Every structure is written in C-alpha cells, then in structure tokens.
Amino acid sequence: MFYNSQNFKQTRSRRIITAALCISLASQVNFQLFSHGFIISLAPLIMSVFLYFNTDLHPIKLMLSISIASPFFRGLLLAISNENNQNAILTFILADIAFYFVYSILYYFLYWQSESTTNSFFLLTIIICDYFSNIVETGILEGFTNYSYRLFQILFLIALIRSLLGSITSFLYHYFNLMLSKDSHERRYYHFVWIAASVKNELYPG
Template sequence: MKTLLIGDDFINKLKTTLTAAICIALAAQVNFQLFAPGFMISLAPIILPIMLYFNRDYNPVIIAFSAGIISSLYRGLILFVSSNIDNIFEVIYADALFYFAYGILFLFLYGNKSKSTLTNFFAATVISDYFSNLLEVSVMLHFKNFQLEIFKTLIIVAFIRATIAVFVILLSRYYNFLLRREEHEERYRKLILITSNVKSEIYFMNKNNLQIEDVMKKAYYLYKALSLEKYPENLRVTSLDVAKDVHEIKKDYISIIKGLEEQFNDSNDIVQMNIKDIINIVSDEIREFIRSNKLKVYIDFKIHNNFNVSNHYYLVTVLRNLIYNSIEARESKKTEYINVDINKYRDECVFIVSDNGTGIRTEDINYIFNAGFSTKFKEQTGDICRGIGLAHVKGIVDEVFKGTITVESQVGIGTKFTVKINQDEMERVSK
C-alpha cells in the first residue's frame, strides 16, 4: 500500500512538472529578437516564476530544467523548419542555459526560504531573470562586444516581467479572496436560515411541553378520581400508566430541547442585524427556490427604511413562512407576483406580504392561524398540509415581538398579510 502511495505521488509530481514546463515552453514562443540573432525576449520568464510560486512544494530547479529542455527542443524544431540561422545548436544551448541558471538562482534566493513574502519573491525574480538573461546573451555574443545598453535593457526587462508576475499573483490572491468571501457569505446565510428554523421549532417545542405537562396532570387526576370512586383496578392502573408514560415522554422531550438549546444558544441573538441584511438572506433563498423549481413566480422586495433587529432568527421565520405560504397558494397555470413591502412609521415597523394568488375564502379567514388548519392539499395524493406555518407566524408575532398580524384576502384576487411590531420590541433581545 505504501509503495502504491509513493508511486501515485511521483506520478502527480511528474504531471505537474510536465504541465508547468509545457506552459512555459509555449509562452516562450511569444517573443521578439534583441541584441543578437537567436536571442529572444519572451513571455516565458513571466510564466516561469508564477509556476514556481504556485508550486512551491516542488524543486524549482527540476521545473526550470524541464522547461529548459522542452522549450529548447520545441524552439530548435521551429528554427530548423522555418529559419536560416546557422547556429541553431548554439541558440538551443543558450536557451537551455537560461532556464538552468534561473532555476538554480531562484532556489537559493527564494526556494530555500522557510518564510517568504511577495517582496522576497519579486527580488528573487528580478535577480534570477536578469542574471540568467545576461548569461544567455553573453553566450550568444561569445562574451564579446558588451555594451552598457545591454545591461540597462536587461534590468528593465527583468523588472517589468517580475512586476507583471507579481501583479498576476496578486490578482489570483484577490480572486481567491472573493471566492472565499462568497463561500463564507453563503455558509453564513445557510447558518442563519438553519438557526431560524431550529430556534422557532425550539420555541414551539417549549410551548408543546406545557401541553404535555397538562396531559400528564389530567391523567394523574383521572387516576385519583377513579381511585376515589373505586372504579375497577385495571382502569386505575391504566390511567396511572398513562401519566407515567407521558412523564417519560416529557423527560425525553426536555432532553431534546436542552440539547438543541445548547447547540443554538442565545449568545448570537444579542448581535443585531439590520433589516436589509436580513432581507438579502431571505431573498437569496426564496429566489433560489423559485429558480430550482422553475416556478412562474416574481417577487419584489421594497425596504423604505433601514432599522436594526435583535431577534432576527425569529423575524426570518416569520417572513419566510409568509412568502412560502404565498407561493404555495398560487394557481399552477397563473404567473404569480409577490410583493414584500417593509416600512417604519414613527415607532412601528410594518411588514406587508401580498400576492395575486388564489385568495382565502371568507369563512376560512378566522381559522387560518389555528394549528392544524389548512386549505392546501396535494392533488396527486390528496394529503392535506399540516397547517403549522401560519400558527408559527402568529405565535412568534404575538409572543416574541408583542406585535399584531392581520390578513385581507379575496378569492381569485389575492391575499395580503400585514405584520406590525413596535420598534422597541424589534430591537429588544428576548430572554
């Protein structure tokens, strides 16, 4: 197994080295002649340091030597086919010498550094480029006829190519930074949505816990009443067993709630979010849902005033439930328009979610906020929706935000939900 891993590592390194060498060799073909026949100024010394920078785990001498061999062979073939230069072998030799010298200089100036910066990289690139070019042109001139202009030009060329290489690396860093930031923002949005779901469920689990306790008490009182009236023992035992079973269910229920609360504690609730950031998160999720399901739904968010929200997880739950309720209430063949209008009038924050969906019958208006009530069902299966969404919304608006929610609707025209919350309650952290 170890032998296989070593073999795979060697193959991967060989592929990377050959890929870098081929890219450098191709870049070397973009060039212009200078100083002596066969001496070229090319793009290769720009690509070479970039390849060395992004493959710092590899020996720069090996990459440079590989590039030198491939580039020299490729260049020699081109010269042989298309050029009248007599000293082809000298040109190839000088070209290869450039890469060999570059790799060795770069290794000592940058590759062996345990801690290196872009400044060190820039200096190593300039020096490696300059002296390698100087060696190449010296060979081409047979170490004769040196002029000051050659030294000046080579240092300028080395400086320009090193600057371009550093600029490309900085662009790559910035691009990666944008990708990481986008990924971080996406994860943060998902965390907000997941937390809002869990916290709202915890809130209603705590409410249900009170109902469970009430059932347990009723079962125990029934046991006492049956005992006083001397009902048959099997009835008394059954009623007591019911009380015990409910008590065990309550213990498990409390354990689950505590576990969730520990994972989703309130430490982040004290950090306020402004309403624009909240809407951006909700909007992205809703639009992605519409796109992925290819729905004929257009949604528009309008925020007239920006304000802070402390219990943002609960507000996300309210808005998402109302919007998804509108989406579910649409007619399948009709294009639906949903408008979310957010404004602040004096000290009151107002949220309006309206649509042009199927509407709600007048006789159903008074029941839509009751848990378990639903007018929606799946035509394919006949299953009725559980009807918990609007009950959640009203519970959170009433008890968490101390606000109000009203609904106006006409069958075939649409529905409008209006949520009003005092600004002090909006900014207050729930205990």
C-alpha cells in the same frame, strides 16, 4: 497511504509536464533583440506565475523539464526554417538551456530555501533570476564579449517589466481567490446560523 503518496507524486509530475509544455510553447512567442538569437519571450512571465502557485514543486526539477522541452521546440523550428546553420542552432539551444539553468539555481537558493515567502521578496527574487539569466544567455550568444552598460540597463528593464507583470498577475489572482473564499465561508456561516435558528424555533416555538 501508499496509494495516496503515489497519486500525489503523479499529480506533481503532471503539473511539471504541463508547465514545461505551456512555458515552452509560450517561449515561441518572442521577438529578437540585440544579437542574433537573443529573444524576448513571454516564457519567464508565465514561469513566475507558475512558480508562485506551485511552491511544493522543486524548482530545479521544474526548470530541468523546461530546459529540455523549450530548446527542443526552438531547435526544431529553427531547423525546419533553414534560416540558420547547425552551429548557430546549437548555440541558441545552449543559450536557452543556460537561461533556465541559471534561473532555477538562483530561485532555489534565494527563495525556495528561504524562510521569507512574502510577495515583495518573491518579486525581488524573480527580478534577480530573470536579470542574471538574461546576462548569461546574452553572454553565450555573444561569446561573453560586447557587454556594455547600456546592455545591462536594457536587460534589467526587460527583467523588471516581465517580473512586475508576472507578480501583479499572481498577486491579484491570489487576492481575488481569497476574497471569493472568504465570501463563500461567510455565506455558509450565515446559512448555518439560519438553519440553527429555524431548528430552534421548531423545538421551542413561541
């Protein structure tokens, strides 16, 4: 029992580390928008897929790992490129950490502790998480000034598109897995029926 418990914890730790590395690397695929330092990346899209299929992992622990790995990679690349001063790099790193922190807190209270785990509620949750995390990230980069209605619209559109893509990917993959599992069960059932019929014919010929 103790061995199984330890093995399960190690498996969880490996998944958290794997997610942190994959999402951190995905965050490097991005383009800049609005202000210097604000980037649109694939990380939240991949993050939503990982959260959907790993409901046993504590979201705050997962996000803490990502908020360490992602800013590390970004800060390292920015430092090597010599395109920004130290204060700017520090601001970018803090904004990155804030994004994942806000995302994890919202996801934890809205979805992880909720009794409702429907697909529609999951989609709504990650839209909210992505949207408000973007607002906080932009605020840190801009000193919480220069907010506009147009900016909120664009941030919501970004959150909506990323969340839809992540959710559709998750739902379709889950659906196809269910179909394959159902087909496999049916094949085993018919195989069992065929074997049972063959045994019956051998025991009771004619």
